[in-house]
Amino acid sequence: MFNYYFGLAIRSLKRNIVLTVLMIAAVGVGIGASMTTLTVFRAMDSDPIPQKSGQLFAVQIDNWGPDSKSVVSGDKERFQEQISYIDAVGLMNAKAAHRQTAMYKTGAALTPANPQLLPFQVQIRATHTDFFSMFDTPFLLGGAWSADDDKNHADLAVITQKLNDKVFGGGNSVGKTINLDDHEFRIVGILGLWEPIPQFYDLNNNAYGEGAEVYLPFTRAIDGQMPSWGNNNCNGDVGQPGWEGRLRSECVWLQFWAELPTAADVDGYRAFLNNYASEQQRLGRFHWPAHTRIRDVREWLVYQHAVSDEVRILVLVSFSFLLVCLLNAMGLMLAKIMGRAGDIGVRRALGASRRAIFAQCLIEASVVGLAGGLLGLALTALGLVGLRSLLSEEVSRLTHFSPADISIAIVLAVVATTLAGLYPTWRAAQVQPAWQLKAQ
Amino acid sequence: MEFGPIISAMRRNKVGAILIAVQMAITLAILCNALFIIEQRVALSKRPSGADEANVFIMDNQWVGNPPDVSARLQGDLAALRSLPGVQDAFATNSFPMSGGGSTEGIRLHPDQKDATALTALYFGDEHAIAGFGLKLVAGRNFNPGDVVDKLGYTDLKGPTGIIITRILADKLFPGGNAVGQSIYGAAPTGQTPIIGIVDRLQVPWISAGGWGSKFNDSSIIEPFNFISVYPYHYIVHTQPGQMSSVLQAAPKKLFDISRARVIGKTQTMSAARADAYKDDKGLVVILAVVCASLLAVTAFGIVGLTSYWVAQRRRQIGIRRALGATRNAIIQYFQTENLLIAGAGAAIGVALALSLNLWMVNAFAMQRLNTSYALIGAIVVLLLGQAAVLWPALKAASIPPALATRAA
Numbered sequence: 001m002f003n004y005y006f007g008l009a010i011r012s013l014k015r016n017i018v019l020t021v022l023m024i025a026a027v028g029v030g031i032g033a034s035m036t037t038l039t040v041f042r043a044m045d046s047d048p049i050p051q052k053s054g055q056l057f058a059v060q061i062d063n064w065g066p067d068s069k070s071v072v073s074g075d076k077e078r079f080q081e082q083i084s085y086i087d088a089v090g091l092m093n094a095k096a097a098h099r100q101t102a103m104y105k106t107g108a109a110l111t112p113a114n115p116q117l118l119p120f121q122v123q124i125r126a127t128h129t130d131f132f133s134m135f136d137t138p139f140l141l142g143g144a145w146s147a148d149d150d151k152n153h154a155d156l157a158v159i160t161q162k163l164n165d166k167v168f169g170g171g172n173s174v175g176k177t178i179n180l181d182d183h184e185f186r187i188v189g190i191l192g193l194w195e196p197i198p199q200f201y202d203l204n205n206n207a208y209g210e211g212a213e214v215y216l217p218f219t220r221a222i223d224g225q226m227p228s229w230g231n232n233n234c235n236g237d238v239g240q241p242g243w244e245g246r247l248r249s250e251c252v253w254l255q256f257w258a259e260l261p262t263a264a265d266v267d268g269y270r271a272f273l274n275n276y277a278s279e280q281q282r283l284g285r286f287h288w289p290a291h292t293r294i295r296d297v298r299e300w301l302v303y304q305h306a307v308s309d310e311v312r313i314l315v316l317v318s319f320s321f322l323l324v325c326l327l328n329a330m331g332l333m334l335a336k337i338m339g340r341a342g343d344i345g346v347r348r349a350l351g352a353s354r355r356a357i358f359a360q361c362l363i364e365a366s367v368v369g370l371a372g373g374l375l376g377l378a379l380t381a382l383g384l385v386g387l388r389s390l391l392s393e394e395v396s397r398l399t400h401f402s403p404a405d406i407s408i409a410i411v412l413a414v415v416a417t418t419l420a421g422l423y424p425t426w427r428a429a430q431v432q433p434a435w436q437l438k439a440q
Numbered sequence: 441m442e443f444g445p446i447i448s449a450m451r452r453n454k455v456g457a458i459l460i461a462v463q464m465a466i467t468l469a470i471l472c473n474a475l476f477i478i479e480q481r482v483a484l485s486k487r488p489s490g491a492d493e494a495n496v497f498i499m500d501n502q503w504v505g506n507p508p509d510v511s512a513r514l515q516g517d518l519a520a521l522r523s524l525p526g527v528q529d530a531f532a533t534n535s536f537p538m539s540g541g542g543s544t545e546g547i548r549l550h551p552d553q554k555d556a557t558a559l560t561a562l563y564f565g566d567e568h569a570i571a572g573f574g575l576k577l578v579a580g581r582n583f584n585p586g587d588v589v590d591k592l593g594y595t596d597l598k599g600p601t602g603i604i605i606t607r608i609l610a611d612k613l614f615p616g617g618n619a620v621g622q623s624i625y626g627a628a629p630t631g632q633t634p635i636i637g638i639v640d641r642l643q644v645p646w647i648s649a650g651g652w653g654s655k656f657n658d659s660s661i662i663e664p665f666n667f668i669s670v671y672p673y674h675y676i677v678h679t680q681p682g683q684m685s686s687v688l689q690a691a692p693k694k695l696f697d698i699s700r701a702r703v704i705g706k707t708q709t710m711s712a713a714r715a716d717a718y719k720d721d722k723g724l725v726v727i728l729a730v731v732c733a734s735l736l737a738v739t740a741f742g743i744v745g746l747t748s749y750w751v752a753q754r755r756r757q758i759g760i761r762r763a764l765g766a767t768r769n770a771i772i773q774y775f776q777t778e779n780l781l782i783a784g785a786g787a788a789i790g791v792a793l794a795l796s797l798n799l800w801m802v803n804a805f806a807m808q809r810l811n812t813s814y815a816l817i818g819a820i821v822v823l824l825l826g827q828a829a830v831l832w833p834a835l836k837a838a839s840i841p842p843a844l845a846t847r848a849a
Contacts, residue, residue: 030738310720334459386727
């Protein structure tokens with residue numbers, strides 16, 4: 001039966017080729033536009049670490065209080081996106097979570113061993129050993145430094161495969177050293193490709209750009225007075241001058257993440273944080289009641305507006321466009337089906353039931369949807385190429401079509417077109433055989 | 441033209457007419473909001489930075505390690521850059537307009553004031569900063585070499601001896617127009633700072649729409665500091681007209697001749713920095729324009745398709761009308777009026793939809809209120825589009841011969 005209807009649909013579509021082409025083009029263009037923007041939106045909105053996003057939490061502590069004189073206002077609840085060095089050390093020492101790490105973005109000049117080569121700049125993330133196990137970073141060779149290395153402020157480094165290729169021409173470089181700003185660091189591990197999109201653990205800087213090339217122990221970077229290359233926010237009170245002054249200040253410039261595997265751990269950590277803040281109040285550092293917050297990865301991305309307004313606007317515009325295209329196709333289908341009222345009358349008179357007519361017309365609509373979907377896929381590919389040439393490199397990294405996107409496009413096209421075909425189809429099923437036959 | 445027959449004919453084709461009207465309404469709503477965004481983004485990307493962009497380039501420099509004599513090295517580099525043929529002037533700074541990174545300070549007029557009077561961007565530079573960017577000093581004086589001191593990175597909290605501010609900031613702080621000689625209070629615990637000069641314009645580093653800097657786009661301060669930093673900093677080089685490319689080649693060579701223990705990072709002309717900074721805005725403009733054009737095309741083809749179908753459906757009636765004496769023009773007018781009625785209804789819904797869509801976007805995104813004239817322009821565009829689209833089917837209808845009426849169905 002399906003094959004018969006499918007054949008009828010093709011024949012009917014062939015008979016009025018102009019209307020058919022218009023319908024398919026309308027659906028195709030609509031799907032192309034909406035899938036192009038949806039691809040970018042889905043990439044921005046994707047869960048960068050799906051296996052653990054519910055167990056990793058960003059920590060916020062209000063260390064400025066209600067009378068903050070900051071020119072950079074925090075959110076409505078008075079939270080800053082980063083924490084101070086005092087709090088980072090306090091939370092690290094407490095070790096109240098299953099795993100935890102403080103971190104910040106910095107950089108240095110790497111001087112190659114070959115004196116012929118010029119020094120070049122590398123992006124560095126200063127962090128604790130738990131970073132690697134918390135975020136499931138893929139080690140190709142070697143591994144993370146140890147907790148003792150953190151304690152000992154060790155001159156160790158984890159580098160990316162890309163940097164390993166650049167400096168050593170690939171190979172097993174674990175045990176070799178790199179020279180960063182005239183200090184030697186021994187390589188303990190080499191990371192394979194690891195570029196979560198967005199870079200959820202530090203969204204302040206280049207969230208869609210490339211990540212660090214070198215990872216150093218946090219304690220060692222602090223010893224080396226390596227300044228933050230990211231956002232530094234100071235309250236009205238900037239503290240004392242110099243590096244030590246910055247460490248003792250209430251300036252916020254560090255990210256802090258905790259891994260909390262179970263709901264009980266989460267509750268426990270919330271309680272711990274409040275105790276910590278209350279303790280700070282008792283010590284006279286905070287003049288306000290405990291005010292802390294933890295957010296898991298997905299909450300953090302929403303809180304930090306990981307999806308840009310521009311992309312939201314484009315998604316909105318392109319889906320409205322799809323709606324117009326579908327209304328269009330619906331009008332054309334209506335015209336087409338009503339133009340065939342005579343045929344339908346004959347079929348009804350020959351014994352076809354309303355259901356049969358309904359099924360036949362709906363299949364015709366689905367065929368249009370399928371063809372439109374295929375055209376839409378081609379247009380999406382074209383649209384994404386266009387986006388890559390139009391937009392910055394950061395956004396261009398989000399324009400890759402996944403298999404999921406392909407199925408979304410086809411399903412969206414078929415379902416939407418079939419839905420748009422429901423009314424014309426219903427009208428077709430209402431055709432009175434006698435009336436049509438009389439008119440002939 | 442009588443509306444009666446048109447309306448009663450439309451009643452028999454309710455759904456078709458409604459479909460077209462709704463399509464036109466949505467088209468209108470998207471069209472005028474998109475045009476509004478386009479207009480805003482274009483205006484945004486045209487804001488001047490204040491610098492002589494055509495003749496300025498930026499060269500990032502970073503020293504290897506933390507050499508103790510950075511101050512002397514900085515002066516050596518600057519002397520070398522300034523002596524290059526084709527260079528007007530050069531200086532070193534922490535940031536530049538459109539770079540997206542820099543330092544902010546809240547400015548107070550009294551030491552005990554709680555909330556800042558103005559947000560500002562801080563640029564560090566010596567007495568060559570104004571000529572280096574190619575800014576226009578409009579009041580007061582430039583820095584003297586004696587005003588300029590070393591600032592050892594951002595954690596050095598010493599305050600400036602005097603500052604040069606932009607005209608817009610001066611007007612905001614001192615609406616009376618007598619800013620030069622007045623004092624302000626910054627974040628640093630250094631007491632009051634006198635304003636010694638005013639430049640016509642200097643944009644802040646952050647330029648994204650609705651972003652951080654959009655609140656104080658032209659409120660900048662130049663502080664008389666040599667920025668001595670382990671952090672990469674920028675040399676700003678102002679070339680003679682036409683000398684850009686030769687200086688761009690010579691400058692890094694000259695600096696590497698002085699020392700190779702450095703990283704010369706990104707070297708870009710200010711025009712390139714502008715193109716880079718606004719790339720996504722330009723992209724958004726192009727995408728919206730393409731979507732708008734496609735939207736108009738799809739809607740137009742939809743009208744052509746449906747109206748053609750109606751014409752085909754009414755061939756006999758049209759033949760009879762022609763046989764009874766209706767002119768070709770009367771037939772054309774019939775379809776044009778019909779479309780005008782549908783498009784008019786669509787436009788009315790569309791204007792309301794456009795304004796509510798905008799209202800929602802004002803809340804959801806950092807958007808401005810839509811100027812009603814955009815909705816009206818959009819309405820006219822949609823009405824004209826309808827008339828243009830209906831013309832071909834109407835002409836086809838007009839060409840139906842009156843003799844059709846005499847033939848059997």
